[in-house]
Amino acid sequence: MKVLALNGSVRKNGNSEILLKQALMGAEAEGAEVEILRLTDYKIGPCQGCGLCLFRENVCQVKDDTSEIFTRVAAADGIILGAPCYFLELTAVIKQLIDRCWILSHNKIGKPRKPASVIVPYATRGWIPYIFMQANILFSVMNLTKINQAAVCTQGISEVVLDQDAIDLADRMGREIAEAIKNKDFTYRGEEGICPGCNDWLLRVLRDRETIECPTCGMRGKLRVIDGKVKVEFEERAWEERRFKLDVGYNHFTYHIAPSKDYFLRTKEERKKRTQKYKEYLPT
């Protein structure tokens, strides 16, 4: 049983690393072999949008360290992600990694899911609206099931060591991951959110001003205020149609992306003709 911690902070011995190491200590106490990886120590280049990974399985033209990260994630039985929130969301390396995960879309079918948790140190309350959205996306594209999430208010460098509650929480989250692996129980253990799929609190209002959507998983419903409390009544089919469900993801690739090859070939000459003036204007 191996638990891998992914650190999305560039800081050595910073709050993210401390919380992740405490979580790994907890997992180790439950019998796990542990490993930590600082994402910024690896070269993760931007996705080139070339589509090669979609059209030819397991081929990425960006030659960097991303495939090594994927290999280590694949070798682990559970993942703990830690990343600071500097400006409303997680650090850029997390997004960079998410964009590179297209190549994993071929490998989900028939593969078992693994448990994952996320812990986010941040400084100012009210400045963290998107932190779990990014973690949810990363976990979904990596075929991981989130079992817990936590945000820890702590400001200065390594300051989190002064917060015993946060240290205990990280330790517990690490133990939970190990237990989840052992028991094959990936039940969500954290605080419930307004979206039952993501357990996040983000909602998006569609232009019809009637439909509410979880922007991450795409589950839809209607907003209700019951006894003064906002509630979303999700449609019955919403759970079956959530964005990262295996068959929905498969359909997205098969019908929304793969046929673009035919469209690309059909429009090739016309595109070439119309693109010329942009090539000539302010050449880069």
Added chain:
Amino acid sequence: MAEYLAKLRYYPGDPLEEILIDDLKKLEQQYGVTVSYEKIENREMKEGLLMENTLEKHIEEISQEIIIVSGDQRDRIADCIRAIYKKYRCPRTAYSLLGSNEAGQAVAKGLMHLHGGWE
């Protein structure tokens, strides 16, 4: 040949509800346009999923449902397409209007951002 011809291509999982010919007939009568329907099904059950290799196929050959709206009056065409989008949502992909004529495509595309159900 009708002045406006719009082919609305819905792929598996796209329409908000099942597309029924009876419902399309009602729209046809209500808006005074011609509405027809075509279904292509090429999926096979494999590994617990309905699967299809679409990479090497032409767009017209892959599994899809096509609602074809045609007529000579722009307002009627637009109202009918708007009702279709409201009922099923608009088609999602950049190539989902393939096969439409220029006038039909302009109407169908123009309404997507207003009543698409995606935004």
